[in-house]
Amino acid sequence: MTTNKRGFAQEVWDFFCSLRLSIFLLIGLALVSIIGTIIPQGQPPREYLATLSETKFRLYSSLGFFDMYHSWWFILLLYLLTLNLICCSIKRLPRVWKVVSEPVLEMDENFEKSLPNVKDLKLKGTKEELKERMASFLSAEFAAPVITEKNGAYHLFAQKSPWCRLGVYVVHFSIIVIFVGALIGSFFGYKGYVSIPEGGAISQVQTQSGKMINLGYEVRCEKFSVTFYDTGAPKEFKSILTVVDNGKPVPGLTSRPIIVNDPLTYKGTTFYQSSYGQSDEGALYHLTVRDRKGGAPVQLTARQGERVALPGGAFLSVMEATMDVRPFLKGFDGPGAQVEFTPAGGNPQPFVILSDKYESFNAQHGGDLLITFNGMDQKFYTGLQVAHDPGVWVVWAGCFLMVVGICMAFFMSHKRVWARVTESGVTLGGSASKNPAGFEICFDDLVEKINKA
């Protein structure tokens, strides 16, 4: 019974230690990841129903295909990969550690046979002399040796960069670190979006999951601007932001410009330029009103929908306006506005007015008054992505470890050289953990140098 249990536990352990499982998981992750790149992720149901049948929609939905990378089975695969990684490392690391920390100091006949590079050196001298010579030679040309004596022979052992054997484990550990960083971000961070009209301020952010987060300070948008290349392609989106904490603008974050590749960060929360638009409210319209019978023109400003009193008891409100009427009125250009004019004691009359370039056009309406539209001050809102991710530095640490580990694992080699000194001469042996061809050259080089010396 106990052996049975032990056998089962052993089997589970071996399963999680196996490299076949890793290959299966890696290829499996690669394959299932494709699904989420073909099916658009995180769209509202009606978008899907436009192209999918009801049954397919329900099937995909229950399989989590619409938010695949957060579905339970995808996360499970990632956890399995991590578990596999941890088990495999626990199983193998001690063996590798032993190679690093307790090197084989003596090259006996048996061990010699297992080495790829061995050479008998024809050197003259006593055992003591040869030992000293080899020791100083190895120190100068390779690495300082450890010297032991056994069965009447001296054994010298020297090695270079033994720790690079740990590179693979640094890579694997880095993956776990990145994973932990991602988990910290998903538990303690949030992502959201705010839009701030020019002149406005916000102190709350709505996250993607719909929660409201109180920032504890205010972010004010002083100004937003967009510029274009001659081709019409956008050149720059720029918001001027000010952070106001405790009622005071924060030094350094006052009227700070934010562009697409240059965000603002305050107290661990970062604001990124992501979109913009015309603010619904807040546009200011500029008009000129002149009495046809004479008199000085009067400059007026109006907000959208606002009823402004005109000289002589009439009223005017601007319904909508544009800085360029070309798309709406053939043969005209410049600013134009759709207005509602109410003469004193009369009924409202809707019509269009243009700039002073079109005097006769504007003269068709307005009774005694000649009204021209001079333009408007448009107001924008800026759309900012807001992110707070306390795990991001853990992720970068993991990435750094990964690069270091990969360099150790791929481009460095644990090189070992043994020398056995007996009365009859010196036998040199060597091996390397990587690039055997490269080490052979290095080894032959050593042999040549000793023979010459």
Place this chain on the structure above:
Amino acid sequence: MSSSMLFNVTMVLYMVSTCIFFAFLASRSKAVGLGGTYAALFGFLVQTAAIGLRWKESYDQGHGHAPLSNLFESVVFFSWTIVLIFLFIDFKYKYRAIGFFVIPFALFGMAWAQLGLDSGIEPLVPALQSNWLMYHVITCFLGYAAFAVACGISIMYLIREKMEQGGGNVQAGGLLSMFPSIRVLDDLNYKAIMIGFPLLSLGIITGAAWANYAWGTYWSWDPKETWSLIVWFVYAAFLHARITRGWVGRRAAILSVIGFAATIFCYLGVNLFLSGLHSYGR
């Protein structure tokens, strides 16, 4: 002289190089093989000059930026990196025959760019105005190029293995005798991927760093990101497969070809068929 003319010269030189490599396989003359390598090297130098000139031309037009911003420029750069990695491996290991299986990738890229793609120099849209663009694109493409070389080597491996199994007499001659041995090809495949994998990892990391800097998320499962991760998984599987018994050789070669197919999809397929943040490459 314009960069476009130099790109044409480059294309012709890669074509010449491919032909010489073919002649090399047929003639088995070492001198011919060296000729192929030198033609490729000369093409590479001309292309380097052309890329530099195009960079300068963008400054002359008033919106200077590195020539890495649209599909034309990236295809040209891709073919440049393929030749770079090829020359590196060629000069280091001196197996000339590989050229016949690798330079055509570069030739194809140049021909497609010159004949089929819009070569206009466009100003950068706001999302691309960052130095990260350069770090990200260069590391990714060097990685892709190493995978292209690995793919060429794997195809050689599969052909040679097939012929050996089919009883073709390798020693007696034929095209095959210029191929490195199967063991060497397997090793070269691994070496090329050992160059590519770290570069792709760096490419993904710099991409994540840039995304975090510009958009506030280092990873958003955008199709391009996901595909680069898929490629990364495939090559990670390749590396582990080599350690286990029974996966060296043929299966590793097949995995390397699949990996490159995924790489090409990541590079082009995603832009052409799927939508996402990277679709400006269109």
